[in-house]
Amino acid sequence: MNRDEPSGPILRAAGLVKTHRPEGAAPVHAVRGVDLTVARGEFVAVTGPSGAGKSTLLHLLGGLDRPDSGALWVDGRQVDTYSEARWAELRRHHIGIVFQFFNLVSNLSVADNVELPALLAGRSPRQARTDRTELLDELGLTGKENCTPGELSGGEQQRVALARALVNSPSLLLADEPAGSLDSKGTREVLRLLARFHRRGQTILLVTHDARIASAADRVISFFDGRVRDDAHLGSAPDRPAAGVSDVLKLKG
Amino acid sequence: MRLPLLALLVGGPAHGYELKQALENLLGAAYPQPNVGQIYVTLNRLEKAALIEGEDVEQSDRPNKRIYRITDAGRETVDAWFEETTAEPRVRDEFFMKLALAPHTGTADQITLINKQRRQYLNTMRDLSKLAASEDRDNRVAQLLIEGAMLHLQADLDWLERCQEELE
Numbered sequence: 001m002n003r004d005e006p007s008g009p010i011l012r013a014a015g016l017v018k019t020h021r022p023e024g025a026a027p028v029h030a031v032r033g034v035d036l037t038v039a040r041g042e043f044v045a046v047t048g049p050s051g052a053g054k055s056t057l058l059h060l061l062g063g064l065d066r067p068d069s070g071a072l073w074v075d076g077r078q079v080d081t082y083s084e085a086r087w088a089e090l091r092r093h094h095i096g097i098v099f100q101f102f103n104l105v106s107n108l109s110v111a112d113n114v115e116l117p118a119l120l121a122g123r124s125p126r127q128a129r130t131d132r133t134e135l136l137d138e139l140g141l142t143g144k145e146n147c148t149p150g151e152l153s154g155g156e157q158q159r160v161a162l163a164r165a166l167v168n169s170p171s172l173l174l175a176d177e178p179a180g181s182l183d184s185k186g187t188r189e190v191l192r193l194l195a196r197f198h199r200r201g202q203t204i205l206l207v208t209h210d211a212r213i214a215s216a217a218d219r220v221i222s223f224f225d226g227r228v229r230d231d232a233h234l235g236s237a238p239d240r241p242a243a244g245v246s247d248v249l250k251l252k253g
Numbered sequence: 254m255r256l257p258l259l260a261l262l263v264g265g266p267a268h269g270y271e272l273k274q275a276l277e278n279l280l281g282a283a284y285p286q287p288n289v290g291q292i293y294v295t296l297n298r299l300e301k302a303a304l305i306e307g308e309d310v311e312q313s314d315r316p317n318k319r320i321y322r323i324t325d326a327g328r329e330t331v332d333a334w335f336e337e338t339t340a341e342p343r344v345r346d347e348f349f350m351k352l353a354l355a356p357h358t359g360t361a362d363q364i365t366l367i368n369k370q371r372r373q374y375l376n377t378m379r380d381l382s383k384l385a386a387s388e389d390r391d392n393r394v395a396q397l398l399i400e401g402a403m404l405h406l407q408a409d410l411d412w413l414e415r416c417q418e419e420l421e
Binding site: 048049184191192210211212214215216220222224225229230232234235 | 368
């Protein structure tokens with residue numbers, strides 16, 4: 001594959017535009033000119049109200065949808081001209097995606113859901129099994145290998161989806177509202193796992209409406225009406241009053 | 254501080270330092286803890302108001318300690334406290350005043366204000382997540398306190414989003 005910027009950022013988007021044109025309805029300007037760079041090892045959250053275009057942006061970045069205009073580089077490759085087949089190949093090796101509703105294959109076992117992408121990427125069955133076992137263990141799913149997704153809780157299904165997304169050690173993990181259909185326990189669990197993989201160097205970009213999820217990231221992008229409106233690195237603001245936590249926690253007594 | 258100390262004393266007599274420790278164990282690190290001096294001052298006032306009564310207990314190797322027990326009037330005060338509902342935490346908001354007044358001064362941009370405030374809330378949310386992770390998982394009261402603060406912040410962030418949608 002041709003690598004234009006081998007040591008550059010994991011992800012670079014320039015002037016991405018996407019307008020949905022539903023039949024018989026007014027066009028929706030979902031993404032209106034987005035420039036974005038994600039460095040290796042960053043954990044970025046994109047937040048904004050529903051309908052702001054966050055999911056469309058994520059779909060463009062993962063090649064699930066095509067921009068009307070603009071350019072996109074993934075790990076140094078310019079990919080905006082890629083065919084469907086090349087995108088599928090790129091995702092298999094370099095991009096893991098987690099969705100709000102898990103999107104597991106419902107009639108395959110947990111083990112097969114995780115091993116399938118490894119086999120498709122050319123891993124030997126033995127290696128795929130080893131990798132799957134290791135990941136499921138890491139994600140606290142040992143003993144669930146032979147279950148089908150329908151037999152698991154939402155939180156467990158999302159962990160299986162996370163295992164599937166990570167089994168090929170992608171350079172980029174994309175997640176679309178990964179806790180959007182989980183209860184607060186499931187949300188905490190997914191958060192803890194994302195933070196753990198991030199600490200090991202996994203680059204993550206997720207879109208979320210949940211500020212708890214967003215605040216786990218190092219960098220939060222506020223997305224409104226198809227545009228980036230703020231791009232903030234957390235935990236390093238110099239002008240920040242230190243009393244934040246105790247103010248919020250101050251109760252009447 | 255008055256009423257929580259009184260409520261603790263309903264459970265049995267205690268001295269000042271025991272009360273401080275009981276509060277810390279109950280609420281965890283998230284709650285801004287009073288120093289022992291504040292606790293003694295408050296106990297003094299409660300005693301003057303006859304809501305508690307103190308008794309000095311001699312200790313052989315240390316100065317005397319004063320043990321407090323709750324009086325009938327103190328119990329009634331605690332009962333009344335539980336009886337009445339508690340006011341909502343937010344009815345006025347300094348940030349909202351800034352946002353409302355920004356166009357009048359012409360010196361501050363509303364969207365810039367919103368973005369700055371959002372960064373502040375997100376950083377606080379991050380601090381709370383860290384606190385929740387470091388706090389004892391089995392201390393349910395402390396965990397619920399942090400979760401409550403996070404839900405308030407989430408609401409504040411949702412409201413900032415509404416402001417931005419309306420004002421842009």
